[in-house]
Amino acid sequence: MASLHDLTAEIWRDLGPHADETVSVEPAGVVRVRTGPSSEEFSVDADDSATDATWKVADQLQAILIEARHQPVPTCPRHPRGHPLRAVGSDGSPVWICPEDDVTIATIGRLHTT
Numbered sequence: 822m823a824s825l826h827d828l829t830a831e832i833w834r835d836l837g838p839h840a841d842e843t844v845s846v847e848p849a850g851v852v853r854v855r856t857g858p859s860s861e862e863f864s865v866d867a868d869d870s871a872t873d874a875t876w877k878v879a880d881q882l883q884a885i886l887i888e889a890r891h892q893p894v895p896t897c898p899r900h901p902r903g904h905p906l907r908a909v910g911s912d913g914s915p916v917w918i919c920p921e922d923d924v925t926i927a928t929i930g931r932l933h934t935t
């Protein structure tokens with residue numbers, strides 16, 4: 822699988838980070854996110870499959886940014902004012918779905934390239 826560092830960088834792009842939001846991957850699978858003055862971290866289970874690691878990292882990064890911004894991240898292209906996309910592992914692939922219509926929007930890490 823891609824390294825956690827590369828994986829996290831791709832997911833981070835999907836979330837359209839603001840200038841004061843940064844992410845870094847530390848040894849032992851710890852992901853640290855800074856949003857303005859605050860900082861949060863979570864760890865990734867080394868035994869997870871690539872699919873599980875991807876959607877779980879996406880889900881955690883997303884939750885941190887939603888809390889920091891008080892708005893949906895990433896926005897659903899079908900319902901831009903309604904809700905964020907949801908990160909799931911579907912048939913062995915990590916994807917963003919619209920949770921309202923249960924429709925796959927993009928592979929996680931490729932949201933802005935599809």
Ligand SMILES: [Zn+2]
Binds near residue numbers: 900904919
């Ligand atoms: Zn939607």
